[in-house]
Amino acid sequence: MGLHGRWWLVAIIAGVVLGPLDLFGQVNAPYPWAHLFNSPAVWAAAAFSYGQWVRRPRAAAVGAVIVLVVGVEAYYLADVLVRDADPANLTSSVAAAWLAAGVVAGLVFGTSGSWTAETSGWRAVSGRSALPAVLGAEAVHNLLRLTNEPADGRPDDLGQFAVLLCA
Numbered sequence: 001m002g003l004h005g006r007w008w009l010v011a012i013i014a015g016v017v018l019g020p021l022d023l024f025g026q027v028n029a030p031y032p033w034a035h036l037f038n039s040p041a042v043w044a045a046a047a048f049s050y051g052q053w054v055r056r057p058r059a060a061a062v063g064a065v066i067v068l069v070v071g072v073e074a075y076y077l078a079d080v081l082v083r084d085a086d087p088a089n090l091t092s093s094v095a096a097a098w099l100a101a102g103v104v105a106g107l108v109f110g111t112s113g114s115w116t117a118e119t120s121g122w123r124a125v126s127g128r129s130a131l132p133a134v135l136g137a138e139a140v141h142n143l144l145r146l147t148n149e150p151a152d153g154r155p156d157d158l159g160q161f162a163v164l165l166c167a
Contacts, residue, residue, distance in 0.1 A: 007054050011064070014070075015071040016074050020082075022042075022075055025037030040105070044105050044108075047064035048130065050110055050113060051064050051109060051111060052113040052117070055114050056114060057111050059114075060114035061106065063110060064106035066106070069099055069102045072099050112130035116128050
């Protein structure tokens with residue numbers, strides 16, 4: 001049985017890697033790139049990529065949820081182990097909100113990723129447009145936020161804006 005037959009195991013491993021990698025990038029990358037690591041669009045891209053890999057819609061949706069849910073808890077666990085954060089963060093209301101968002105995003109973007117394997121029809125179009133749409137939406141959100149910040153705000157966020165638009 002190949003890795004595709006063990007899609008659930010790959011999902012768990014991907015989540016275990018995603019959380020600490022996100023925390024590492026958020027803490028160690030220079031600003032504004034550090035902000036990209038914790039971007040909801042990047043997490044959506046992880047679910048989408050997983051769905052593209054699995055290709056079977058049901059396994060893609062469930063597996064992408066696993067990736068994101070395990071990723072959220074792995075993120076908080078890494079924060080506790082590496083940065084001595086409060087262990088209560090693992091079960092906080094913030095973690096619960098991210099877990100809920102992970103379920104929704106996993107279902108949507110995992111399924112969308114699996115639809116990219118289709119050659120025609122509305123699912124193929126929806127699948128191929130989902131990731132660019134979320135990256136573009138986050139870029140626009142960041143640009144709108146920048147326009148409302150004081151002039152001495154963070155002008156280097158335009159780099160993040162450009163990366164999101166070009167991704």
